[in-house]
Amino acid sequence: MKKICIWCEKWGSGGIESFIVNILEALDRTGLEIKLVTATNESDVFDARLQKLGIEKVLLSTNRTSSAITRNLTLPASFKAFLERENFDVIHLNIYHGVAMQYAKLAEKAGVKTRIIHSHNGALRPSKLRFLKEFAHKYASNTMSKFGTHFCACSDVAADWMFPESISARTLMIANGVDLRRFAFDQKQREETRATLCLGNNFTLCCVGRICSQKNQTFLLEVFTRILKNDPSAQLLLAGADDSNGEIVRLAESLSVSNNVHFLGVTDKIPQLLWASDVFVLPSLFEGNPVSGIEAQASGIRCFFSDAITKEAALTDCVSYLSLEDNAEHWANVILASRGCEHTNTSDILRQKGYDIKDSAAMLSQMYRG
DSSP, X not given: OEEEEEEESEESSSHHHHHHHHHHHHSOOTTEEEEEEESEEOXXXXXXXXXXXXXXXXXSOOOTTXXXXXXXXXXXXXXXXXXXXXXXXXXXXXXXXXXXGHHHHHHHHTTOSEEEXXXXXXXXXXXXXXXXXXXXXXXXXXXXXXXXXXXXXXXXXXXXXHXXXXXXXXXXXXXXXXXXXHHSOOHHHHHHHHHHTTOTTOOEEEEESOBSTTTTHHHHHHHHHHHHHHOXXXXXXXXXXXXXXXXXXXXXXXXXXGGGEEEEESOSOHHHHHHHOSEEEEOOSOXXXXXXXXXXXXXXXXEEEETTSOGGGOOSTTEEEEOTTSOHHHHHHHHHTTTTOOOOOOHHHHHHTTOBHHHHHHHHHHHHHO
């Protein structure tokens, strides 16, 4: 029996977490004992699926009242002690910044032989301390990556950003695969979901992702404001945790569009929302390779991505890229021109391009088993 530690520093409702749960559901776990380990637990949306699989989620930081700085200072020692107690054979680090590579060093000291570093990101969020975070990221990338034994990424962008050039060139690309059967378009479910949300026959946009600066939903609301001038009955579905502390809701109110915007929060009904919508819009400022964008294509919906998203994310003809330098009016006009497009069956295309979750799971299984 091989003992596997899958590490995700923050366990929430985002793309990394969705990818991990998808992998666990598709993985042949025969001969593997897997524990999911995290520093902070921000969402329980995936808990039912983990429990069904019998996967234990271990929370290292149990003191929620402590500050983030305190947790970050004490976490490495807690992490190392945990690894030494458990005697893992493999650690799979799912990370979005270089500093997290320190856990590969700690794993080596704890005697973990296989240390997989998996990049899921392509940049850092805008912030006042971004220049310091970028310095720390690059320093850690250059000094800590040597402690990995295997290197993976969801795209070339994610590999180039996370690893030094010598490692990036030999990084294994593991697609952000999805369960194609789960997302295959269902007309009956579309009609039922539209009825539940009272969408009628109105033109409906959808965006799935944490509401934060990276995903750029504030710009999407500006675009939607222009769409409503042409089509006053249009609807917008926003699904994802609100990291804006309610600012996005207040912005919708100030723009007088809140009656047409559905803030759905964290939900496990993503396939149904995609089927119920007419277009999917993701105006992100940066991405590694967005799981939500892959899921949208698997549902067969018409997709509009910002040009900051890697072109590797465009797997089907249903994707169009729009420049972030273009104004909201231009985005609105292009999106409005897609009215009347229907969902298509894209399963075979995504499967041929390696985005069936079974293929992604098989690649990781090989590394887990040595």
